[in-house]
Amino acid sequence: MCFFNGHINELGNVNEKKLKKLAKKVLSHAHLWDEEDKKKPNKFECFKTTRHIIFQYPVDLSDHTKSKYLPLWKDWKSLLKPIINEVTRSYNFKQGKTARIMLANIMPGGVIGKHIDQNASADVPHKIHVPLQTDKLAKFYEEDSSYYLEYGYAYEVNNKILHGVKNESNNERIHLIFDYYEAGK
Numbered sequence: 001m002c003f004f005n006g007h008i009n010e011l012g013n014v015n016e017k018k019l020k021k022l023a024k025k026v027l028s029h030a031h032l033w034d035e036e037d038k039k040k041p042n043k044f045e046c047f048k049t050t051r052h053i054i055f056q057y058p059v060d061l062s063d064h065t066k067s068k069y070l071p072l073w074k075d076w077k078s079l080l081k082p083i084i085n086e087v088t089r090s091y092n093f094k095q096g097k098t099a100r101i102m103l104a105n106i107m108p109g110g111v112i113g114k115h116i117d118q119n120a121s122a123d124v125p126h127k128i129h130v131p132l133q134t135d136k137l138a139k140f141y142e143e144d145s146s147y148y149l150e151y152g153y154a155y156e157v158n159n160k161i162l163h164g165v166k167n168e169s170n171n172e173r174i175h176l177i178f179d180y181y182e183a184g185k
Contacts, residue, residue, distance in 0.1 A: 006158060007142045007143075007145060007147075007158060007161075008140070008142060008145075008147045008149075008155055008156070008157055008158075009155065009156040009157075010153055010154075010155055011087055011090060011128070011153070011154040011155060011156055012087075012090065012153065012154065013152060013153055014083060014086060014087060014130055014152060014153060014154050015082075015083075015086060016152060018079070018082050018083050018086070019083070019130070019132060019151070019152065021079055022079045022080065022083065022132060022176065023132045023133060023174075025076070025079055026103060026132060026133075026174060032053050032072075033051040033053065033105055034051065036051075036052065036053040036054065036072070037051040037052055037053075039054075050104055050105065050106050050107070050110060050112055050165075051104075051105045051107070052102050052103065052104050052105070053072065053102060053103040053105075054070055054072075054100075054101075054102045055069060055070055055072055055073040055076060055077075055080065055101040055102060055103075056068065056069045056070065056073060056098055056099070056100050056101040056102075056178075057070065057100050057102070058099060058100060058119075058121040060121070061119035061120065061121045062119065062120040062121060063120065063121060064099040064120075064121040064122070064123070064124050064125050064179065064181060065097075065099070065181075065183065067098075067099050067100060067121075073101075080101060080176065083130060083176065084098060084101070084178060084180070087128060087130060087154040088128070088180050091126070091180065091182075093180075093181075093182040093183075093184070094182070094184045095182060095183040095184035096180060096181070096182060096183070097180070097181060097183040098178050098179060098180055099121060099125045099179040099180075099181060100121075100125075100177075100178060100179045101176075101177075101178040101179075102176075102177050102178070103132075103174060103175070103176055103177070104174070104175050104177050105172050105173070105174045106138065106165055106167045106172065106173040107167065107172060108167060108169060108170050108171060108172065109167065109168070110165075110166075110167045110173075111164070111165065111166050111167070112164045112165040112166075113164050114141060114162045114163060114164035115162070115163070115164060116159070116160060116161065116162055116163070117159040117160065121179075122159050122160070122179070123160070124181050125179035125180055125181040126156050126179065126180045126181065127156065127157050127158070127159045127177070127179055128154055128155070128156055128157075128177065128178050128179070128180055129149055129154070129155045129156075129157055129175045129176070129177050130153075130154045130155075130175060130176040130177075131149050131150060131151045131152075131153070131173075131174070131175050132151070132174045132175060132176060133151070133171065133172060133173065133174040134148075134149060134150065134151050134171075134173050134174075134175075135167070135169035135170075135171045135173065136148050136169075137167070137168040137169035138165070138166070138167040138168070138169050138171075138173035139165065139166050139167075139168070140157065140163070140164075140165050141162075141163060141164045141165065141166070142157065142158060142161055142162070142163045143161055143162050143163075149175070
């Protein structure tokens with residue numbers, strides 16, 4: 001069962017200095033989008049207009065507790081971990097862990113069709129989005145409601161209800177996305 005049964009939940013502000021450092025590295029490593037997207041393990045049909053850079057991913061989509069870090073994690077950890085720690089502090093987990101960590105880039109005009117995450121590895125963890133580059137015309141949908149996920153904040157989304165994205169802007173929409181759960185239960 002999903003921990004979060006509502007719609008978009010704003011988790012609060014994220015330190016702008018940390019976000020800018022990560023965004024700067026993302027922009028200076030733009031070549032990685034195409035290189036890493038070819039290797040991504042999440043080759044689902046709905047991601048045709050989305051590119052990913054994956055840092056951690058479940059080795060078995062039936063179990064969120066079994067995941068591995070990919071080689072890029074080592075070079076990006078110093079920028080990603082402080083943001084993840086800040087965003088997840090409010091959960092007060094004794095043994096909080098990530099199950100997947102990635103950057104997602106939805107191209108201008110891109111769409112992620114509405115879907116419900118079907119794999120069991122998505123049933124338990126909190127699905128968290130941290131916008132790094134966005135536009136008011138890039139909307140996240142949950143059921144019949146649309147949301148603008150604003151830069152400078154973190155959000156929990158419910159991936160177990162119908163959800164999707166439409167980027168009707170002329171800019172790429174880039175989010176840090178990660179799954180977070182209590183490992184001590």
